[in-house]
Amino acid sequence: MPSKQNNQSGQPTHNKSHPSAPASVAKASAGGNPSSRRGKSKPNAGNVASTQSKQTGNRRPSGQRKPANNPNKQQESAGNGMLKLIPLGGMREIGKNMTVIEYGNDMIVVDCGIGFPEEDMPGIDIVIPDFSYLSSNKHKLKAVFLTHGHEDHIGALPWLCKEYNVPIYGNKLTIELVRNKLNDRGTGVKNADLHPISDGDRIDAGVFNVEFIHTNHSIADANALAIRTPAGIVFHSGDFKIDYTPIHGGPADLARIAQIGAEGVLLMIADSTNVERSGYTSSERKVGETFADLFAKAEGRIFVATFSSNIFRLQQIFTAVEMYGRKVALLGRSMPNVFNAANSLGYIKMDPDTLIDVNQIDKYDADELVFITTGSQGEPMSALTRMAFSEHRKIEIIPGDTVILSSSAIPGNEKPIYRVINELFKRGAHVIYESLSEIHVSGHAYKEELKLLHQLVKPKYFIPGHGEYRHLYKHAELANSMGAPWENIFLLNNGDIFEYQNGNARIGGFTNAAGILIDGSGMGDVDSLVLRDRLLLADDGIVAVFIAIDSKTGEIIGQPDLQAKGFIYESEVEKTIVECRRKINQFAAKAASGNKPLAAMISSGALRDQLRDLLFERTRRRPMILVSVIEI
Numbered sequence: 001m002p003s004k005q006n007n008q009s010g011q012p013t014h015n016k017s018h019p020s021a022p023a024s025v026a027k028a029s030a031g032g033n034p035s036s037r038r039g040k041s042k043p044n045a046g047n048v049a050s051t052q053s054k055q056t057g058n059r060r061p062s063g064q065r066k067p068a069n070n071p072n073k074q075q076e077s078a079g080n081g082m083l084k085l086i087p088l089g090g091m092r093e094i095g096k097n098m099t100v101i102e103y104g105n106d107m108i109v110v111d112c113g114i115g116f117p118e119e120d121m122p123g124i125d126i127v128i129p130d131f132s133y134l135s136s137n138k139h140k141l142k143a144v145f146l147t148h149g150h151e152d153h154i155g156a157l158p159w160l161c162k163e164y165n166v167p168i169y170g171n172k173l174t175i176e177l178v179r180n181k182l183n184d185r186g187t188g189v190k191n192a193d194l195h196p197i198s199d200g201d202r203i204d205a206g207v208f209n210v211e212f213i214h215t216n217h218s219i220a221d222a223n224a225l226a227i228r229t230p231a232g233i234v235f236h237s238g239d240f241k242i243d244y245t246p247i248h249g250g251p252a253d254l255a256r257i258a259q260i261g262a263e264g265v266l267l268m269i270a271d272s273t274n275v276e277r278s279g280y281t282s283s284e285r286k287v288g289e290t291f292a293d294l295f296a297k298a299e300g301r302i303f304v305a306t307f308s309s310n311i312f313r314l315q316q317i318f319t320a321v322e323m324y325g326r327k328v329a330l331l332g333r334s335m336p337n338v339f340n341a342a343n344s345l346g347y348i349k350m351d352p353d354t355l356i357d358v359n360q361i362d363k364y365d366a367d368e369l370v371f372i373t374t375g376s377q378g379e380p381m382s383a384l385t386r387m388a389f390s391e392h393r394k395i396e397i398i399p400g401d402t403v404i405l406s407s408s409a410i411p412g413n414e415k416p417i418y419r420v421i422n423e424l425f426k427r428g429a430h431v432i433y434e435s436l437s438e439i440h441v442s443g444h445a446y447k448e449e450l451k452l453l454h455q456l457v458k459p460k461y462f463i464p465g466h467g468e469y470r471h472l473y474k475h476a477e478l479a480n481s482m483g484a485p486w487e488n489i490f491l492l493n494n495g496d497i498f499e500y501q502n503g504n505a506r507i508g509g510f511t512n513a514a515g516i517l518i519d520g521s522g523m524g525d526v527d528s529l530v531l532r533d534r535l536l537l538a539d540d541g542i543v544a545v546f547i548a549i550d551s552k553t554g555e556i557i558g559q560p561d562l563q564a565k566g567f568i569y570e571s572e573v574e575k576t577i578v579e580c581r582r583k584i585n586q587f588a589a590k591a592a593s594g595n596k597p598l599a600a601m602i603s604s605g606a607l608r609d610q611l612r613d614l615l616f617e618r619t620r621r622r623p624m625i626l627v628s629v630i631e632i
C-alpha cells in the first residue's frame, strides 16, 4: 500500500511548514459538508480568501456528486487504483518546474528545471528540485517527459540523470538542448536515454500514455501533454500562449486540445504566469514589424539584446537584417548555444553569409552591422552590460549606435536594467526598450487565452501551476469564474501529494520539496562563477588567512594572520579574528593528533569550510575566504 506509507512518512515532519494541514483535509473529505457547500453556485470570494491558508480543505472536499460514496473503506481495497500528482517545484514560485505523476507501481516525471535562490541566499547559486521522493520510489520511475527546453524545465536534468537512467522524451529542440547540456564538461552524465519526439506523438510509459500536443511559447517545440492514466486524463499545459501567426511551427493545436477535452479530462495543471494580464498576448510576428520599422530608421550599428533561447526573436532579427542588407554577429557566451541547436534542426531561415564572426566586423561599415547580444536583464557579466560600461574587449558603444532591448524585465531586475540603459544613453546610443516600443511579446498566455484553454479542456479538477502564490490564486479565481466549483480547485504547495481515487480528490500528504541549493562549484558556467564571486565580495566582503607552516615539523609558526575587508565593522573584527585563530589552532591540533600533514588538510578546503561555518554562525554573513599556506 504505497499510498499509505507516503502519508505516514510525509506528514508529521512537515506539518508545521504547511499551512494547509492535511489532517483537516482528510476530515473534511470524509465529513458531510461538501453537500452544503456544493449548493452554492457562487462561493463568495472573501470566504475563499480567508480559508485559503488555514483550511483549504473546506472548499476542496472532493466535489463528489454522491456524498454517500464515502472513500474511507474503499481506499483500503483499492490501493493500486490511486492517481497521485506531486509538484516537486514550480508551485508558489516561478522556477524549478517538476511534477511527479504516479499510479500504482508506475511513475513518470514532467519537466526537471532549475530555480534561482531566494534573496537571502548569497550569490547566484542555483536551486534544483529535491529528488528524495524519486529515490524512495525508484523502481516506479518509468520515464521523464519534457514540455519545452527552457532552463526552468530542463536545467536540473544533469543531476537527475546522474542518479536515474530512464528514457527522456521531448520535442526535437528540447532534446537537442538537453543533449548539449549533458555533453557539457562537468556533468559526468554519459549515455542518457534521450528520445526526440514530434508533435502528436504518443508514448507509453508503464500504465501511462503521454501525447505531445503542439503549443506556442517563447521557444520552439513547446508542448502540452495529455497524460492518459487508468484514472482518467491529466492535461498538463506546459508553458504556453496561443499565437495564431507564429514564426515557426504553426498555431497551438486547439482542435486537438478540444478533442481531448471532449473525451473528458480528469485533471488539468496549467501555466499561471500571466493570469494577472487581461486580454491576449500579441503575436510574436508583431515584434518583427517593429524590428523592420526600427531597422529602417537606424543609421549606425544596431544592437539587439534578447534571451538567447528565443529563437523566434532571433529569426525575426535575421529577417530584418536581410531585408536591410546588414550582417549579424552574435555576442555573449550563451548566445550561440540555442541558436546552434535550432539552426542544426533547420529552424532558422537565413542566408549563411548573413552571420559573421565578431572578428570580421572591421570589414563592414557601421550601417551594415547588427549585433545580437545577451544582457537583456542587465546581467553584470553579459556582453551588453560590459559594452555599456566600456568593459568589453572588442566593442564600445558610440554615438549613432541603436540599442534595442527586446525583452521585458523579469520582476526584480528593473534596477540593473535601468542602470545599463542609463549608461547606454550616456554613451550617446539611441536606446529602445519595452516601455517605449512594441519590441517584446510574452510567451505566457494572458487571461483570455487561459479562459480559452479552460473552456476547451473543461477539466473536472484544476491545479494552477507555474506561478507565485498570487498567480495560482488568481488562476483559481479565473477557473471558478468559469464555473469550476471551488472544491475541485487545488492550490498546491511544492511537495503536496494530490490524490484521486474512487471519484474523490484530496491532498493526502506531502513529501520533501524545499529545493536543494547547488553552490556555484557544481555545473554552472564560468560567467556565473565569476559573478558569484563578485556578489559575494560585494555583499559579504573577504577574509584572507595566511598560515605559515614549518615544513619539517608540520606545525604552525607564530600566529595565523587574518585580514578582513568589507566584512564587518572594525569594532567586531578583533573578536572574530581571535575566534578564527582558535579554530585554526584546533584544526592544526587535530591534524597533528591524527598524524596528517597540515598543509594538505588545509588545501582540501576543510579549514575554509569550518571557518565559513564559524563566521556565518557569528555574523550571519558568508564572506569569501581565501586561505594561503606558506611552508617555510
Ligand SMILES: [Zn+2]
Pocket (backbone or CB within 6 Å): 148, 150, 217, 239
Ligand atoms: Zn518556458
Ligand SMILES: [Zn+2]
Pocket (backbone or CB within 6 Å): 097, 150, 152, 153, 239, 466
Ligand atoms: Zn517555465
